[in-house]
Structure formats: structure tokens, C-alpha cells
Amino acid sequence: MENNNKQILIIGKPATSKTTFLVQLYSLMRSGNGAIKLEGLPESIKPIEDAYKRLRRGETTQPTPADNNIDLILNLLRGEDAFTLVCPDYGGEQINSLISNRIIKEQWLKLLANSNNWLLFLKLHDLTAMHDVTTKPATESENHEENLKTATDYELSEAPEMVELLQMLLFFKACGIQNPITHIELKVVISRWDELNSDISIPADLLKQKLPLLYEFVNSNWGKESISVWGLSAQGFDLTSDENKEKYLEEGNEKWTFLVRPDGEQSSDITELLSSLI
């Protein structure tokens, strides 16, 4: 049995479910119901302690303070294989400031140097689809002025920002894009999946529809084997109603979390997102 360190880097703006995912991942591995399990309890779960207690009570997490950068370190087992997972949790505001200031902090250089497994967390449920003037006249739009504004915000911000962010991270990792990238495994994770109102079940198709620029960028720069698009509902459903809170209290917080695999199949084992680590 060999032991080695694996580091995943979750990259995500505020409220993309980073902390909720870590808590649910920890809880599932602790329950022994995922393919990857905890090997003994960790010395500390400080980075997620408060969020863990909240979700156990059926309450949602709170935003991670912008200057927090603490690693969650877990000893894990998959079958006979043992490994140590190092996973930082940080305030998503750090990503916003990286995008707007283009200045990277030293901590981030270390994070990038230490990880070849990136999970890019995106939330798409609160993006409004653009009014497509190639198929519908502009006047058909229900609220023309409002849609124009949303379309502009949408087009100029989310997709190009994400592309710029990835370009910056690749630059700081000294990774060129002359050849398809194969040594950094990128999983694009569409989080808060339960909040999406979409008939599309294949995560990559949804990404293509909502953020075509980002879709093209990752597919043209990453090798086929090294890029995949997943859906994730770390929380499972919203926790505003007493009825849903009750479900958390009675059956456990980790019971409701689910993944949507690249082929559209759902799985309750969110440790699958780590499967390429070992």
C-alpha cells in the first residue's frame, strides 16, 4: 500500500458551492457510502467546521471570508489504495479580484504549482439566456430593453471572464497552449444543478448552450482525455423550507447530494469527482 499526496484545486467565484461541496464530500466519505472513504478522522476540519455544523442542522453555509486560505487535509482510501487529499477552501472573492486586478497572490502560485487537478465551479442557474436575433425578431422579446441589458452583461462578463481566468492560471503555471493540454486534468463543474430549469441533461451540452465561448476554449485547448463537464448539486435542493431542513436533520446532510456525470447519468457518489486522482 503506498501513500501519496494529491491536491485538487477548486476554482470558483463566490456562491458557486465550493464550501458546500467540501462539506458534503467530507460527510459522504465519513459515512463510508462513497467509493472513496476516510481513513480515520482528520486532526482538524477547521476550514469547513462551521459550514459542516450548519449543514448538519439543515442550515446553508455562509460565504467564506475573502482572505481565508486554509487547506483541508484528509487521509483517504479507495479500495487498497491510500492517499492524502489536500484541498484548500478560500473565499471566492479572491477569484473576482484575480480577474479584475490581474495580480496573483503568492499563495495562489503555490496552489497552482501543487495541483494538476482543477475543478472549475460555475453556476449557470442565474444567467439569463440571450435573446437570439438570428431565430427571433428582437421585438418578440418579452421585455426587449431588459433582455438587451442582460444579454450585454452576460456576453461581456461570464464567458470571457472565465476564459481570461483560465488563461491567467495557465500562464502562472507556465503551461503553454501550443499543444493540447494533457498534464492538467480539468473538470468543469456546473454547480447548484437542482436550481437549473433546463431540459438538457448532458452537462457539456448545457455549457455549450449557455457559455459557448468557454465551451470552445476548453475543448480546443485541452486534450480530449483531460477535459470533462459535470453537473453537481452539493446541497440537493434548497434549504429554505422547514420540510427540506427536516430531511437533512432526519436522514443526514450527505444523503441528498448528487452528481451528473458527463453522459447525463446521475450518481449519489460525489467522490467520483476525485476518481482521476488515483
Ligand SMILES: Nc1nc2c(ncn2[C@@H]2O[C@H](COP(=O)(O)OP(=O)(O)OP(=O)(O)O)[C@@H](O)[C@H]2O)c(=O)[nH]1
Ligand atoms: N439549491 C442549492 N443551493 C446551493 C447549492 N450549493 C450551494 N447553494 C447555496 O449557495 C450558497 C453558497 O454556497 P457556498 O458553498 O457557501 O459557496 P462558496 O463557493 O463556498 O462561496 P464563497 O465562500 O463566498 O466563495 C449556499 O449558502 C447555499 O444557499 C446547491 O447544490 N443547491
Ligand SMILES: [Mg+2]
Ligand atoms: Mg465558501
